[in-house]
Amino acid sequence: MATGLKIKTAAELRTNYLRREMFPTIFCDGCGLGNVLNYTLWAIDEVGLDLDRTVFVSGIGCSSRLPGYINADGLHATHGRALAFASGIRAANPDLTVIVFTGDGDGAGIGGNHLLHTIRRNMDVTVILVNNFTYGMTGGQSAPTTPDGGFSSTTPYGNIEHPLDICELAKALGAPYVARWPVVSPAQPVKSIAEGIRKRGFALIEMLTPCPTAYGRRNGLKEIEQIWRWYREHTVLLDEWEWVEQFGSPEEREALRGKLKIGVFQDTERETFEDRWAALVAREKL
Amino acid sequence: MHTIQIDEGWCKGCALCVIYCPTRALQVAARFSPRGVHPPELVRPERCNGCRLCELLCPDFAITVTEEGRVHA
Numbered sequence: 348m349a350t351g352l353k354i355k356t357a358a359e360l361r362t363n364y365l366r367r368e369m370f371p372t373i374f375c376d377g378c379g380l381g382n383v384l385n386y387t388l389w390a391i392d393e394v395g396l397d398l399d400r401t402v403f404v405s406g407i408g409c410s411s412r413l414p415g416y417i418n419a420d421g422l423h424a425t426h427g428r429a430l431a432f433a434s435g436i437r438a439a440n441p442d443l444t445v446i447v448f449t450g451d452g453d454g455a456g457i458g459g460n461h462l463l464h465t466i467r468r469n470m471d472v473t474v475i476l477v478n479n480f481t482y483g484m485t486g487g488q489s490a491p492t493t494p495d496g497g498f499s500s501t502t503p504y505g506n507i508e509h510p511l512d513i514c515e516l517a518k519a520l521g522a523p524y525v526a527r528w529p530v531v532s533p534a535q536p537v538k539s540i541a542e543g544i545r546k547r548g549f550a551l552i553e554m555l556t557p558c559p560t561a562y563g564r565r566n567g568l569k570e571i572e573q574i575w576r577w578y579r580e581h582t583v584l585l586d587e588w589e590w591v592e593q594f595g596s597p598e599e600r601e602a603l604r605g606k607l608k609i610g611v612f613q614d615t616e617r618e619t620f621e622d623r624w625a626a627l628v629a630r631e632k633l
Numbered sequence: 634m635h636t637i638q639i640d641e642g643w644c645k646g647c648a649l650c651v652i653y654c655p656t657r658a659l660q661v662a663a664r665f666s667p668r669g670v671h672p673p674e675l676v677r678p679e680r681c682n683g684c685r686l687c688e689l690l691c692p693d694f695a696i697t698v699t700e701e702g703r704v705h706a
């Protein structure tokens with residue numbers, strides 16, 4: 348557990364934050380989406396967010412069901428459009444904290460264009476993007492994130508497209524906070540989500556999340572223990588990754604292929620949409 | 634001594650808590666819960682060190698670890 352984290356129990360989180368009548372969740376056994384919810388609540392508690400001043404926004408997908416479980420105002424918007432709705436909320440009322448739950452399909456596939464422009468504008472929203480390599484809710488079509496060679500209902504012979512690295516994209520667009528973590532260990536995601544919420548400007552936390560049902564089943568990772576282990580074995584911390592790239596043997600470098608880099612990739616400051624809007628209003632005396 | 638409380642209405646019997654318990658204090662129960670799944674049970678309470686990893690990793694907020702002293706105090 349990260350130092351400084353206050354101890355909370357599942358029973359406390361349930362009482363303080365959840366819509367108990369919505370439980371148990373619709374998520375399959377072994378799905379990591381419940382963990383994303385759990386870690387987000389830990390982070391919210393850590394930051395001390397007032398849920399009456401917080402809005403949760405999502406699009407469509409299994410991951411986009413998450414706001415429905417939290418006892419706060421939320422918008423279950425249209426597929427791919429979560430960030431457009433989130434931007435509208437922030438622009439209309441900058442006093443509200445806006446947290447977006449989206450999927451790799453919702454946020455980076457159909458909603459990819461909104462992702463670009465919301466980061467470009469530097470809207471002050473925290474985006475928790477669940478990457479499970481697939482369109483889970485609709486039965487496992489390939490997503491922009493499906494790994495090279497990955498099997499899905501639309502790539503029955505293996506995916507031939509290059510997968511999108513969402514964090515690299517967000518970094519290149521100047522997002523002030525960008526991180527990626529697998530759900531299989533709790534401490535780093537909790538810390539990163541808290542940092543993302545505290546960050547002024549756009550924060551992206553990509554959560555690598557097992558989907559045994561729609562993705563695992565087609566890729567030899569149907570069993571819960573097996574797919575969870577895959578995430579431990581196929582993720583490499585940023586520092587280690589860079590060390591291997593620089594100093595590693597050819598075999599060590601080769602071993603990075605097919606693995607995913609995890610860590611905090613960007614943590615900077617940048618003028619937000621709000622900052623610039625306020626300056627414009629003052630200058631033009633609007 | 635620690636004890637675990639399972640909300641059997643929420644537990645899906647995924648066994649992630651059992652798999653990741655570092656001291657192997659938990660086990661999948663042979664009996665069925667009212668939801669029709671096998672919940673976890675603390676079969677070796679003397680091994681449980683109260684690390685609460687089971688609780689943090691449960692996707693369904695179904696397991697809570699408590700210190701026995703506190704519950705009965």
Ligand SMILES: Cc1ncc(C[n+]2csc(CCOP(=O)(O)OP(=O)(O)O)c2C)c(N)n1
Binds near residue numbers: 411477479482485490
């Ligand atoms: C405009 C529109 N197109 C397609 C769909 C069907 N649809 C529902 S969810 C989904 C994919 C969701 O994928 P992702 O965001 O990765 O969520 P996951 O279920 O994997 O968490 C699609 C294509 C829709 N609801 N609306």
Ligand code: SF4
Binds near residue numbers: 374380479558560
């Ligand atoms: S289909 Fe996949 S993402 Fe959706 S609830 Fe099941 S395991 Fe989770």
Ligand code: SF4
Binds near residue numbers: 646647648692
């Ligand atoms: S991790 Fe949670 S839902 Fe899964 S078996 Fe354990 S208590 Fe039940």
Ligand code: SF4
Binds near residue numbers: 681
């Ligand atoms: S608190 Fe730690 S040691 Fe005790 S049952 Fe849970 S995971 Fe195992």
Ligand SMILES: [Mg+2]
Binds near residue numbers: 452477480482
């Ligand atoms: Mg998905």
